[in-house]
Amino acid sequence: MLIRAARPDDGPQIAAISREARAHGMPWLAVVHTPAEDVDFFTNRVLAEQTVLVAEHAGERAGFAACRGSWLNHLYVAPRHWSFGIGSALIARVQASHDRLELWAFQRNEGARRFYRRHGFHDTEYTDGDNNEEREPDVRMVWQA
Template identity: 50%
Template sequence: MIITAASPTDAKTLAELHRVCRQKAMPWLPELHSPEEDLRYFETRVLPVETVLIAWEGGHAAGFVSFHQGWLNHLYVAPDCWRLGFGTRLLEAVRSDLSYLQLWVFQKNARARHFYTTHGFCEREATDGRYNEERVPDLRMEWARHDRDH
């Protein structure tokens, strides 16, 4: 596995991986955007603003993570790469220089909640979903580096 910084030319790869992962991991989520809208989102809102890292395996994107100002905004791993350490490696790459990180996760996404809890995140706030685009209940989780983490 190789982890590289994403470039603007990776927008299509990110948009496609995002769509496939969401459909497989969270089939209960409403599909609100077209593939073209997903591409535009990554081109205009994610890549120009956030730090985005891509995990590559055998020349294919196996997963990606994006973060900005203490928020982990995306962490997706291709379904055929689940439980092979890609998510852990991407998360470690993000946390290596940070002391605090927070994120939103859907309450119903048990796999993601377990992953983040296993990696030291704590659930801090639950909502009914009225403020997210999908209108699905979510949770804010936090991680903070402690001296024992060094």
């Protein structure tokens, strides 16, 4: 596995990873954007405004993490690459360059919440979902070095 800084041409692939991971890991989650909107968002906003790492596994882009300051805004692994330690490698790399990280996870996403707890995050705030696009209750999680 290789972890590298994202390049401008990674946008379509990381958008696809996000979409596929969300569909497989959270089938109950409302889909609020088209695939084209996702590509535009990841290409023109996330890659332009955040620090993005891409994990490559078996010769293809397998996952990514995106941060802005202390906020981990995205961490997704393509489902066919689950259980190879890619998410753990990405979070370890992000934690190595921060003293504190915060993120939002959906309350119903128990798999993600267990993953983040294994990596030292704890729940600090719960919401009813009124402030996210999906209108899904979420939880703010924090990690401190």
